[in-house]
Amino acid sequence: MPRVYLTAAYDGTAYHGSALQAGEPQTIEAYLNRAIHGATGDETPVIGASRTDAGVHARGAVYVFDTASSIPPDRFVHVLNHLLPDDIRIIESHEVPADFHPRRCEAVKTYVYRVLNSPQPDPTRRLYTWHVPRPLDVNAMREAAATLVGEHDFTSFCNVDSTAETRVRTILRISVERSGSGALRDTHDDEIAISVTGNGFLYNMVRIIAGTLVQIGWGWRDASQMAEILSAKDRGAAGCTAPPQGLFLIGYEWITDDNGAIMVKI
Amino acid sequence: MPRVYLTAAYDGTAYHGSALQAGEPQTIEAYLNRAIHGATGDETPVIGASRTDAGVHARGAVYVFDTASSIPPDRFVHVLNHLLPDDIRIIESHEVPADFHPRRCEAVKTYVYRVLNSPQPDPTRRLYTWHVPRPLDVNAMREAAATLVGEHDFTSFCNVDSTAETRVRTILRISVERSGSGALRDTHDDEIAISVTGNGFLYNMVRIIAGTLVQIGWGWRDASQMAEILSAKDRGAAGCTAPPQGLFLIGYEWITDDNGAIMVKI
Numbered sequence: 001m002p003r004v005y006l007t008a009a010y011d012g013t014a015y016h017g018s019a020l021q022a023g024e025p026q027t028i029e030a031y032l033n034r035a036i037h038g039a040t041g042d043e044t045p046v047i048g049a050s051r052t053d054a055g056v057h058a059r060g061a062v063y064v065f066d067t068a069s070s071i072p073p074d075r076f077v078h079v080l081n082h083l084l085p086d087d088i089r090i091i092e093s094h095e096v097p098a099d100f101h102p103r104r105c106e107a108v109k110t111y112v113y114r115v116l117n118s119p120q121p122d123p124t125r126r127l128y129t130w131h132v133p134r135p136l137d138v139n140a141m142r143e144a145a146a147t148l149v150g151e152h153d154f155t156s157f158c159n160v161d162s163t164a165e166t167r168v169r170t171i172l173r174i175s176v177e178r179s180g181s182g183a184l185r186d187t188h189d190d191e192i193a194i195s196v197t198g199n200g201f202l203y204n205m206v207r208i209i210a211g212t213l214v215q216i217g218w219g220w221r222d223a224s225q226m227a228e229i230l231s232a233k234d235r236g237a238a239g240c241t242a243p244p245q246g247l248f249l250i251g252y253e254w255i256t257d258d259n260g261a262i263m264v265k266i
Numbered sequence: 267m268p269r270v271y272l273t274a275a276y277d278g279t280a281y282h283g284s285a286l287q288a289g290e291p292q293t294i295e296a297y298l299n300r301a302i303h304g305a306t307g308d309e310t311p312v313i314g315a316s317r318t319d320a321g322v323h324a325r326g327a328v329y330v331f332d333t334a335s336s337i338p339p340d341r342f343v344h345v346l347n348h349l350l351p352d353d354i355r356i357i358e359s360h361e362v363p364a365d366f367h368p369r370r371c372e373a374v375k376t377y378v379y380r381v382l383n384s385p386q387p388d389p390t391r392r393l394y395t396w397h398v399p400r401p402l403d404v405n406a407m408r409e410a411a412a413t414l415v416g417e418h419d420f421t422s423f424c425n426v427d428s429t430a431e432t433r434v435r436t437i438l439r440i441s442v443e444r445s446g447s448g449a450l451r452d453t454h455d456d457e458i459a460i461s462v463t464g465n466g467f468l469y470n471m472v473r474i475i476a477g478t479l480v481q482i483g484w485g486w487r488d489a490s491q492m493a494e495i496l497s498a499k500d501r502g503a504a505g506c507t508a509p510p511q512g513l514f515l516i517g518y519e520w521i522t523d524d525n526g527a528i529m530v531k532i
Contacts, residue, residue, distance in 0.1 A: 009386070009387070009388060009389050009390075010389050011389040011390045011392070057389075057390050059388070059390075086389065086392055087389045087392065088389060089386070089387045089388075089389050091386050120275070120355070120357050121275070121355045122275060122325070122355075123275050123276050123277040123323075123352065123353045123354060123355050124275075124277045124323050124325075124393075124394055124514075126277070126352055126353065127390075128390055248390075
């Protein structure tokens with residue numbers, strides 16, 4: 001039975017998160033399962049590579065599912081888009097080996113957190129940015145962010161309700177850049193994009209990093225304090241959890257061995 | 267009785283256009299009137315500088331209203347934002363002379379039309395761009411757009427239901443630029459922004475210009491045909507009306523005389 005890999009983009013505004021929940025029809029996975037059932041008759045649920053909270057968006061979320069259908073795997077992009085609401089779009093689909101499991105394979109994942117840093121709000125970005133009117137010092141944010149690169153115990157940046165066995169994760173890259181609002185930008189750029197790439201993320205980790213960096217950006221804390229916050233291994237040491245609507249799951253890069261095979265987690 | 271000038275930004279997605287309509291509570295002006303009534307007790311309706319259709323957005327829409335309230339005019343920005351939904355925001359407020367009427371004064375107005383020109387859709391921009399997957403030739407669009415600059419009879423770019431007495435308008439500037447999607451842009455820019463500045467616009471004029479430029483961009487028509495389309499003075503000669511969600515009213519620039527007074531239309 002072929003295993004199909006889906007890359008999905010969604011606007012998380014209308015959903016109670018991505019993961020299937022009993023009795024909750026309004027999740028990304030519930031919609032994917034219903035669309036796959038409509039196309040194939042199959043009842044096997046999708047396996048998601050990760051989950052996002054209510055209001056969080058994705059450009060490159062990854063799902064796999066098994067199907068006995070005769071639909072060619074690369075046609076599911078078209079078939080499913082006819083059955084999905086327009087705030088969930090399949091970007092591409094292809095076959096993967098039957099033993100590919102997205103949560104058991106080595107991957108590098110990238111998130112972007114968008115801050116609208118302008119005195120005025122923008123209603124058309126209210127669902128896609130965190131509006132912080134006070135001017136932020138991007139250099140201080142960048143200096144603090146650099147402290148987080150590498151393998152660390154990220155307990156300070158983990159929601160206390162997390163059930164993760166270990167809080168050690170590796171951040172490979174983190175950048176803080178001023179960035180425009182696209183076609184409508186004026187002469188200056190009014191957004192700050194915090195981009196974080198790592199091998200795994202704890203519950204609310206990127207949002208707590210963003211909340212802490214914004215506190216540093218407005219001068220409430222100094223950039224040099226980031227090292228103490230990290231070594232405290234205490235959620236209370238870090239800043240607030242930034243609101244969900246600024247967070248975008250950008251995508252996955254699967255780690256392959258010398259033969260090009262995707263590596264399985266040990 | 268002071269006259270108060272409001273600059274407003276809104277996300278037009280949830281509204282049946284900006285203008286007040288009998289029996290239709292879901293318009294921008296209806297919400298402004300209810301907020302002003304809530305703050306002041308006044309029943310006098312706002313006067314809008316122009317109207318936008320359902321689904322069209324604004325960054326710098328202009329309204330005036332008269333009030334006997336003791337609220338200082340520049341405080342209305344805060345007072346009204348507490349009473350308005352979060353998809354309508356007042357950007358600033360100030361007093362203007364009692365005889366300032368925004369539709370009787372000389373102004374230059376700018377609109378931007380956003381096209382998402384990428385093979386893949388983006389759910390988080392579905393309400394703010396027109397998605398055209400086929401690659402567009404920006405140079406051809408720019409060449410065609412240049413034909414429209416100046417004073418012309420824009421009948422070809424006017425909805426046939428328009429009641430305008432004259433279809434002569436002046437386009438001062440028009441630009442067609444590739445532009446990024448803000449913080450999330452990749453190495454390439456995936457939007458095309460059509461920016462049009464003029465002294466007045468006919469019903470659907472910017473959207474018909476955008477629809478025609480997109481037809482030229484994908485090669486269905488040649489850039490040189492724009493002159494014929496314009497001189498035909500026939501709506502049937504131009505392209506489709508681009509969908510509303512790509513259109514943004516950016517703002518007004520009031521024309522003043524040598525003494526700094528805003529000029530009244532003759």
